[in-house]
Amino acid sequence: MYQIVEKKVLNEQVKLFRVKAPHVAKKAKPGQFIVLRVSDDGERIPLTIADYDREEGTITIIFQEVGATTAALGLLNEGDYIHDFAGPLGLASELEGIKKACVIGGGLGCAIAYPQAKALHNLGAKVDIIAGFRNKDIIILEDEMKAVCENLIICTDDGSNGRKNLVTNELEALLQAGEQYDVVIAIGPLVMMKFVCLTTKKYNVKTIVSMNPIMVDGTGMCGGCRLTVGGETKFACVDGPDFDGHLVDFDETIRRSKMYKKFEQEAMERHRCNLEEVINNA
Amino acid sequence: MPNMSQIKCPMPEQDPNVRNKNFKEVALGYTEEQAVEEAQRCLNCKARPCISGCPVNVQIPEFIQLIANRDFSAAAKKIKETSSLPAVCGRVCPQESQCESKCVRGRKGEPVAIGRLERFAADWSMANEKPEKLDIKKNGHKVAVVGAGPSGLTCAGDLANMGYDVTVFEAFHKPGGVLVYGIPEFRLPKAIVQREIDTLSDKGVKFELNYIVGKTGSIDELMKDDGFEAVYVGSGAGLPSFMNIPGENLNGVLSANEFLTRINLMKAYLPNNPTPVMVPKRAAIVGGGNVAMDAARCAKRIGAEEVYILYRRSEEEMPARNEEIHHAKEEGIIFKLLTAPTKILGNEDGWVTGVECVEMELGEPDASGRRRPVVKEGSEYTIDLDCVIMSIGTSPNPLIRSTTPDLETNRKGCIVAEEATGQTSKEGVFAGGDAVTGAATVILAMGAGKAAAAAMDKYIKSK
Numbered sequence: 001m002y003q004i005v006e007k008k009v010l011n012e013q014v015k016l017f018r019v020k021a022p023h024v025a026k027k028a029k030p031g032q033f034i035v036l037r038v039s040d041d042g043e044r045i046p047l048t049i050a051d052y053d054r055e056e057g058t059i060t061i062i063f064q065e066v067g068a069t070t071a072a073l074g075l076l077n078e079g080d081y082i083h084d085f086a087g088p089l090g091l092a093s094e095l096e097g098i099k100k101a102c103v104i105g106g107g108l109g110c111a112i113a114y115p116q117a118k119a120l121h122n123l124g125a126k127v128d129i130i131a132g133f134r135n136k137d138i139i140i141l142e143d144e145m146k147a148v149c150e151n152l153i154i155c156t157d158d159g160s161n162g163r164k165n166l167v168t169n170e171l172e173a174l175l176q177a178g179e180q181y182d183v184v185i186a187i188g189p190l191v192m193m194k195f196v197c198l199t200t201k202k203y204n205v206k207t208i209v210s211m212n213p214i215m216v217d218g219t220g221m222c223g224g225c226r227l228t229v230g231g232e233t234k235f236a237c238v239d240g241p242d243f244d245g246h247l248v249d250f251d252e253t254i255r256r257s258k259m260y261k262k263f264e265q266e267a268m269e270r271h272r273c274n275l276e277e278v279i280n281n282a
Numbered sequence: 283m284p285n286m287s288q289i290k291c292p293m294p295e296q297d298p299n300v301r302n303k304n305f306k307e308v309a310l311g312y313t314e315e316q317a318v319e320e321a322q323r324c325l326n327c328k329a330r331p332c333i334s335g336c337p338v339n340v341q342i343p344e345f346i347q348l349i350a351n352r353d354f355s356a357a358a359k360k361i362k363e364t365s366s367l368p369a370v371c372g373r374v375c376p377q378e379s380q381c382e383s384k385c386v387r388g389r390k391g392e393p394v395a396i397g398r399l400e401r402f403a404a405d406w407s408m409a410n411e412k413p414e415k416l417d418i419k420k421n422g423h424k425v426a427v428v429g430a431g432p433s434g435l436t437c438a439g440d441l442a443n444m445g446y447d448v449t450v451f452e453a454f455h456k457p458g459g460v461l462v463y464g465i466p467e468f469r470l471p472k473a474i475v476q477r478e479i480d481t482l483s484d485k486g487v488k489f490e491l492n493y494i495v496g497k498t499g500s501i502d503e504l505m506k507d508d509g510f511e512a513v514y515v516g517s518g519a520g521l522p523s524f525m526n527i528p529g530e531n532l533n534g535v536l537s538a539n540e541f542l543t544r545i546n547l548m549k550a551y552l553p554n555n556p557t558p559v560m561v562p563k564r565a566a567i568v569g570g571g572n573v574a575m576d577a578a579r580c581a582k583r584i585g586a587e588e589v590y591i592l593y594r595r596s597e598e599e600m601p602a603r604n605e606e607i608h609h610a611k612e613e614g615i616i617f618k619l620l621t622a623p624t625k626i627l628g629n630e631d632g633w634v635t636g637v638e639c640v641e642m643e644l645g646e647p648d649a650s651g652r653r654r655p656v657v658k659e660g661s662e663y664t665i666d667l668d669c670v671i672m673s674i675g676t677s678p679n680p681l682i683r684s685t686t687p688d689l690e691t692n693r694k695g696c697i698v699a700e701e702a703t704g705q706t707s708k709e710g711v712f713a714g715g716d717a718v719t720g721a722a723t724v725i726l727a728m729g730a731g732k733a734a735a736a737a738m739d740k741y742i743k744s745k
């Protein structure tokens with residue numbers, strides 16, 4: 001059992017937990033993730049390690065409530081326990097030797113991109129961050145991101161923060177203006193990552209994306225997380241989650257991400273019926 | 283006078299058309315009377331050929347005589363002298379190619395139902411006896427076991443009996459290995475596995491769950507930083523193989539490991555569980571082992587209308603236990619033998635719509651001694667499907683070997699270990715089970731764990 005030592009509400013749907021997990025904190029590196037189960041007989045879900053404190057033995061996770069498990073997780077409070085918390089999983093991001101980087105986060109992707117930007121900053125790299133959100137109410141981690149970069153550009157789909165644009169346009173503007181990046185790191189919705197890669201391809205800038213396909217074990221034993229990279233099948237949980245964005249078959253991944261939609265809805269439905277029954281019988 | 287019936291005393295089973303819709307155990311076990319009746323078929327042969335077929339030398343005629351004499355408690359004890367998991371092995375061992383294949387009674391009629399009798403004695407003991415309270419003196423030595431499958435559990439149990447302070451490190455949130463994530467409830471009730479684990483906990487064995495050796499900590503760290511004097515690696519062979527045929531990444535194609543893990547470990551078969559699982563209409567399972575049978579029978583149980591087994595050789599070569607093949611057929615699984623998929627077909631949305639197959643013929647024997655299947659010219663045809671489950675084998679996960687540089691492994695990624703002791707190329711590190719042999723059997727994994735426990739004891743005492 002793993003205790004939640006801090007809970008912060010970042011926006012209506014996004015929460016931050018600091019969780020006591022000394023084994024994981026001891027080895028965690030930026031780019032890695034954990035797999036948790038909220039309760040016994042709960043689902044296993046992967047979440048990125050947003051930060052870690054080796055001394056304190058804690059791991060920070062930031063998650064968006066999108067379905068049954070993340071909603072159940074969001075109901076927990078400081079002092080409560082998470083049933084299972086395994087990691088660190090996946091390969092750490094390769095950040096050594098990068099002098100100048102542009103880190104792009106889309107929505108919740110900012111939570112996954114932030115630890116990479118921070119690590120780059122701590123390694124002495126110059127970092128620009130482009131963060132895109134649907135509207136200004138759901139902007140997260142603004143101060144944290146500002147603290148680890150030279151330039152922070154936040155744009156919104158609806159312009160409610162005064163800057164209506166897509167992250168790809170912002171990126172293209174920088175590249176056109178002659179910014180030279182060793183690498184662009186893009187993390188967010190699949191469609192966003194796909195278009196960032198199409199943009200950087202034109203300018204021949206190396207691009208790393210973080211792939212978050214559906215996972216079960218996170219240790220290479222189910223193959224559910226497989227994707228095609230450079231014509232080869234890879235398991236995102238052990239060969240990634242970071243991959244060379246110019247080699248990823250995004251269309252296949254977008255398709256595969258929908259594989260369990262119908263079954264998730266059914267699982268959610270079953271779960272809800274059960275809850276209602278419990279409530280009605282109470 | 284022995285019971286001269288040529289057939290085994292039948293074991294009561296759930297009706298095939300009832301059980302193919304539930305996850306309750308298929309075979310219900312012998313009553314005391316049935317067990318005694320079957321035990322009386324044993325001739326108590328002097329030469330004891332059956333024992334030579336048992337990988338761990340269970341004293342078969344002895345325990346069967348004890349059942350015949352209605353001393354069920356002593357029968358269970360007799361088995362436990364050499365086997366740690368009799369309730370499991372009695373259910374899942376391939377008896378027809380082990381002990382029962384050597385049984386004298388099998389020359390004319392059916393062999394003695396050794397497996398069913400083993401199961402009976404073990405179940406009787408579980409139901410009627412408390413696990414023995416051993417008065418174990420702690421010897422102050424710390425040892426680690428990696429992986430809580432049958433191999434690791436057996437090794438941990440034996441070491442705990444010798445007085446070691448044992449910690450089992452398990453990647454999943456539940457101990458049991460394949461016994462909990464692979465083999466379904468209807469073949470091996472999880473309560474039985476839990477009983478074995480509780481017995482270990484009672485003996486003081488500690489379980490460190492959610493601990494992925496190679497990620498959370500390495501073997502070197504366990505030995506240097508955490509003070510474990512010896513380590514047993516029983517991490518299994520969990521990495522699924524795919525066929526590398528076109529269409530394998532379509533939606534609706536999954537590994538048997540994923541399908542079975544969602545259903546068994548994550549309990550997606552229970553009505554209120556949040557874990558989603560694909561409920562196919564028409565599914566094909568590629569392969570002919572126990573894993574394929576389990577996947578097929580699970581698919582049927584969660585609601586698939588038609589389930590096919592596609593196997594490229596003939597039934598004779600199928601590695602699955604005879605009983606599972608027989609049960610699968612009874613439950614309505616359709617066997618397409620001498621059939622190999624060559625391409626998986628999909629629609630514009632990327633969902634599986636069918637599989638293209640070819641028919642095979644058996645040619646000359648290959649390295650495994652089985653006749654090699656060769657493609658029959660012009661035999662292509664397609665089967666309409668919405669789900670394909672790949673069950674063509676697994677290999678050891680690279681996590682441990684890639685983080686333990688001085689641990690020798692072979693071409694197939696299996697850890698190299700001495701058969702009699704489990705000793706690896708690394709001092710203080712022992713290994714066994716599927717991690718060493720590649721996917722094999724529960725009994726072999728258990729036997730390897732036992733042998734290694736003895737060798738680890740010797741190693742630590744001689745240090």
Ligand SMILES: Cc1cc2nc3c(=O)[nH]c(=O)nc-3n(C[C@H](O)[C@H](O)[C@H](O)COP(=O)(O)OP(=O)(O)OC[C@H]3O[C@@H](n4cnc5c(N)ncnc54)[C@H](O)[C@@H]3O)c2cc1C
Nearest residue numbers: 045046047048062063064066067068069070212213214215
């Ligand atoms: C390596 C990795 C790192 C991730 N990091 C984060 C993170 O830091 N913060 C965060 O909020 N989310 C993260 N995710 C996504 C997170 O795992 C899913 O949002 C979560 O599993 C949804 O579970 P649910 O039961 O609440 O929703 P469900 O109802 O199960 O699903 C809602 C939607 O989420 C997506 N989804 C479902 N299951 C998964 C899954 N196992 N993996 C990926 N997507 C899934 C599907 O598109 C689905 O339609 C990460 C995923 C991966 C693979």
Ligand SMILES: Cc1cc2nc3c(=O)[nH]c(=O)nc-3n(C[C@H](O)[C@H](O)[C@H](O)COP(=O)(O)OP(=O)(O)OC[C@H]3O[C@@H](n4cnc5c(N)ncnc54)[C@H](O)[C@@H]3O)c2cc1C
Nearest residue numbers: 429431432433453459460464495518715716722723724727
């Ligand atoms: C579906 C299915 C059906 C089967 N049916 C039969 C049958 O009927 N009869 C039969 O005899 N055999 C059967 N087998 C084979 C049998 O189950 C295996 O041979 C046996 O379980 C091997 O035992 P093991 O202890 O070596 O490994 P496993 O049972 O695989 O256990 C290994 C354990 O190690 C853990 N682990 C792996 N890597 C790490 C790590 N890095 N750190 C920590 N923990 C780790 C795993 O999570 C797992 O719990 C079947 C297998 C499957 C998959």
Ligand code: SF4
Nearest residue numbers: 324325327332385386
């Ligand atoms: S070979 Fe058969 S009959 Fe003979 S002792 Fe063994 S089980 Fe009994």
Ligand code: FES
Nearest residue numbers: 218220222223237
């Ligand atoms: S999540 Fe199972 S192999 Fe990657």
